[in-house]
Amino acid sequence: MTRAALLCVLLVVVGGALWTPHDPTAAIGPAWSPPGGDALLGTDALGRDVLSRVLAGGADLLLIALLAAACASAVGLAWGLVAGWTGRGGALLADVLMAVPFLVLALLFAVTLPGWAAVVAGTVCGGAPLTARLVGDLTRRTRATGYVEAALGRGERTASVLCREVLPSIARYAVADAALRFVVALQLASALAVLGFGARPPAPDWGLMLRENLPGAALNPAGVLGPAAALTALSLAVALAGHGAAPRPRTPRPGTPRPAASEDPTGVTTARGLSVDGLSVVDGRGRVLLDDFSALVAPGEVVGLAGPSGAGKTTAVRGLLDTLDGDAVKVAGTTRWQGSPVRPGRAAHRWRREHVGVLDQDPAGTLDPRHTVGRALGPAGLAVLAELGLDPAGFRDRLPRTLSGGQARRVALARALTGAPAVLVLDEPTAGLHPEAVDLVARVVLARRGDPSRVTLLVSHDEVFLARVADRVLAVGVVAATHVEALEPRPSGPTALAVDRLTVRRGGRTVLRDLTLDVAAGEVVAVVGExxxxxxxxxxxxxxxxxxxxxxxxxxxxVLPRAVADRDRAALRAVQLLAQDPADALNPAHTAGTAITRPLRVLGDATREAARSRVPDLLAGVGLAADTAHRRPGRLSGGQRQRVALARALAAEPAVLLADEPTAALDRATAATVLDLLDDLRDRGLAVLVATHDPAVAARADRVLRLSAGRLTTDHPAHHANGASPRVP
Known part of the structure; x- marks a missing residue:
């Protein structure tokens, strides 16, 4: 709608001169005549038709504002990308320019440059520093994401990473910022014209019209209100279009989804606790994501949701809470709390704030990167954090970027538990946690069980955890029962990767201390630890x-260079990383197919067509349908994103795969499929070093090592028969 309105306004501004009822420069009557007769908006100071001058007076302003906004956005974007990526780039200069009063700069340029050039220079000096600050901050955050690190891991050059990965992911913010620059430039051009530094008579120009007609505003207000309204309409249309640059949910066509379920005329039912009835969700194309889902969590009850990745478990939870994102749209279903319907929108927001604690599937992304743990949790939340096995004193002043995946999950869980909410919704609360931490999570969930003032809804792939804490488990989608057997030991090949006395210090702390390890071709080595x-x-x-x-x-x-930027193509291709967090593993602006084809082209020299032809096989290998290639991360579940990231890593045909919690976001059946794939690849010589808390993954390993205090020790001697034990100094 906003784009259509912008198009209409631009059409009028650009083509208005073709529709003027009179010559905008010729007098048609007395000065400042009121509206009437042939002059619908009256006449101006020289008796010219106000409507004609309004219609013809915006084209030059539009061009000047577009040029100024384009220059300011281009300078600010390039400046911000460089500053955010390198950590340098003129932050002091930006602060100085922002400290100088904008009007002073504009007037300085106005008296030394032509009017249009003054607008461009003023917009660049006043707007580019703000754009640079925004883009720089976004670039710094994006640089730490899994998809940027994957690009670095396949040897993409800095310029390529910035253009292919960073820029597309922040494009919607850049577009919105460019719209603001346009509005500022338009207002500046008009202001300078009012002050006498713009267009010259008899040119029809909105700013000039304001200057000329202000003395006669009492005689014909339309002489001032006309150009002012035109400026407002153009500014508002562009601002709204920029604000709407991000994808918005689209209402599905009538007849695609089932009709909404009817409600009790009184608005009250007899069921207590938390319930959802007939919940159906579709995407922007009308395709069903969840159909006719119903559930009831009675007072004091703990209910689990289980099912394969992509079955709709998270969609069900978000639809129930009225927090659907992306292009997902709820088309049917009613949520009730204590028998009363929870209305969508503000009512649902108020209900969540007052009654609900939520742990999102990707908790790290819900923690504000600028806030310490202590600020995010408060005193009460820090007390809960202690119950989850993390020392409040040691974590109070830490920022989210310094936390491991499991630590971030427990911090977010502590926040959800703070205040003992009546409704607790936990999405994968144990993913990536070691067994001792899982025990602590189970303890806090069981403490709620049986309390008639509380209900708990869990989403989890961990069937053992659900059986331990849940009163009932509801299946979403088809669940295939799969038993993972430990493999028979097999002989290993030559050493694929050798690590000798590796030491890593971060933040003044020694994380890895003189660590030595060999991984052989065809061997799977699991690393466990808190x-x-x-x-x-x-x-x-x-x-x-x-x-x-x-x-x-x-x-x-x-010897492989320590920094990925110094490694050649052979080294990059040989060692590939599957990162832990599926939330930022894939660029939200790219489809899954684009993510997978990139390593094929960069590291394998494949043509575009050849790379695309291999995508279906790579997706099938990780248990995903071929049409997944056309979907963006926002339309994939956490488990699906993790498998796409695995397919991307395997596309490089590495000799060594470094897998960080590869099954954390997967159900048991899908995890078994992925592990079977790795077994097939190890038969061909792939070496796998996997960090995991999953016993099923450890059961597949030839050796299991424990990392503690920065050193590796043998964890399960029974698994070492066919592999060289780690050499511990």
């Missing part, structure tokens, strides 16, 4: 994303 023990740091150091302080990583006789 959250925050350094498992992810180990894998990232081997991938070159966290350069080690001392020590060597070798493939055969070749």
């Amino acid at each position: 959250s925050g023990s350094g498992k992810s740091t180990l894998l990232r150091a081997l991938a070159g994303l966290v350069p080690a302080d001392t020590g060597e990583v070798r493939r055969g006789r070749v």
